[in-house]
Amino acid sequence: MKLAVVGATGEVGRMMLKKLEEESIEPDGIDLFSSSRSAGSLMKFTGKSVEVRELREDSLRTYYDYVLFSAGASVSKVFAPIAASYGAVVIDNSSAFRQSEGIPLVVPEINGFLLKDYRGIVANPNCSTIQMVLSLYKIHRKFGLRIVVVSTYQAVSGAGNRGIVELEKQEAGSQDHAVFVRKIHRNVVPVIGDILENSFSVEEMKMVNETRKILGDSKISIWPTTVRVPVMHGHSEAIFCETEKPFDLEDLRVELRASEDVVLTDEKFTPAEIAGSDLVYVSRIRSFDSHRFLLWNVADNIRVGAATNAVRILKMHAGGV
Ligand SMILES: NC(=O)c1ccc[n+]([C@@H]2O[C@H](COP(=O)([O-])OP(=O)(O)OC[C@H]3O[C@@H](n4cnc5c(N)ncnc54)[C@H](OP(=O)(O)O)[C@@H]3O)[C@@H](O)[C@H]2O)c1
Structure with missing residues (x-):
């Protein structure tokens, strides 16, 4: 490979x-690309040093079995079609193709069947969406979600390495902010991404559109508020749902226990405890009636919300699904 x-x-x-190393995926060859900033640096992969190369116009004009993209939407828009046209299956972490017709938006546990015999670009969903749909897909199949109201704590x-560096600098006393619209240290910022004409943010509309596409149901009414918090790793979500069919709480617990890569727990997990895990932790499930419930979920955004999902897509596709 x-x-x-x-x-x-x-x-x-x-x-x-x-994650590729953890899954013992050892390709015959691997090429690493970055911008000119990191070109020439050395990275370790399966015990060997690999030199990072600058991504250039002709870099991907050759055959790869898989090309994994995580360099932002503008890079993906230009280079992913080139890689795909040379025969690669592209797994793209950016938002570039998530809403494109004909491009599967995949969370393997939910709609991995879309990968069967598929070649071309596969889109990896947004981090907040992945952990939310993993905790809701079985409940949706059984009881039909009508309304989802979600507040995130991201x-x-x-926001990538720049987000981490900005918080670290503010922790050391800096008052400057460039990545986040307000100071994030000792604060909470209720905007992620640009605000659109409908007053929702880009991040919020990703949660709306991607959830509908992954669950294959354009009728679900989704009401997100996406919020940045001064946490290094791990997104949390408070989710309220209304269902078509009645349930009792034990019914929901049964679906959650059966949901792949989801842990239903009485523990009160926080991001600090789950960083480094590949699972979604669901807790505090509660209700006043038979059609509406609340739950809390926490997951590692870089792993569950991006890298692990991408490598799970690769594994599932390579295994023929
Ligand atoms: N962080 C998350 O939780 C998360 C979750 C889901 C999806 N994503 C998506 O994944 C992508 C990467 O996010 P990240 O958090 O890893 O960001 P990041 O830490 O800022 O890393 C960006 C990477 O892209 C490279 N890059 C930037 N411009 C480039 C160019 N013109 N040509 C080639 N490489 C270029 C950078 O190389 P240099 O080292 O040279 O700068 C670096 O390797 C984004 O599309 C993001 O939306 C992120």
Whole structure:
């Protein structure tokens, strides 16, 4: 298997390499690409040093079995179609193709069947969406979600390495902010991404549109508020749902226990405890009646929300699904 990783030096890129190693995926060859900033640096992969190369116009004009992209939407828009046209299956962490018709938006546990005999670009969903749909897909199949109201508490690493550095500098006393619209240290910022004409943010509309596409149901009414909090790793979500069919809480617990890569727990997990895990932790499930419930979920945004999902897509596709 011949692999390339574009954006290998970033938060997601580095984690994808780690995850490939953890899954004992040892390609015959791997090429690592970045911008000119990191070109020439050395990265370790399966015990060997690999030199990172600058992504250039002709870099991907060759055959790869898989090319993993995590260098932002503008890079993906230009380079992913080139890689795909040379025969690669592209797994793209950016938002570039998530809403494109004909491009599967995949969370393997939910709609991995879309990968069967598929070649071309596969889109990896947004981090907040992945952990939310993993905790809701079985409940949706059984009871039919009508309304989902979600408030997120998103770690600074969701904004990439620059987000981590900005919080670290503010912790050391800096008052400057460039990545987040307000100071994030000792604060909470209720905007992620630009505000659109409908007053929702880009991040919020990702949660709306991606959830509908992954669950294959355009009728679900989704009401997100996405919030940045001064946490390094791990997104949290408070989710309220209304269902078509009645349930009792034990019914929901049964579905959650059966949901792949989801842990239903009485423990009160926080991001600090679950960083480094590949699971979604669901707790505090509660209700006043038979059609509405609340739950809390926590997951590692770089792993569950990006790198692990991408490598799970690769594994499932390579195994023929
Ligand atoms: N962080 C998350 O929780 C998360 C979750 C889901 C999806 N994503 C998506 O994953 C992507 C990467 O996110 P990240 O958090 O890893 O960001 P990051 O830490 O800022 O890393 C960005 C990576 O892209 C590379 N890059 C930037 N411009 C490039 C260019 N013109 N050509 C080639 N490489 C270029 C960077 O290389 P240099 O080292 O040279 O700068 C670096 O390797 C984004 O699309 C993001 O939306 C992130």
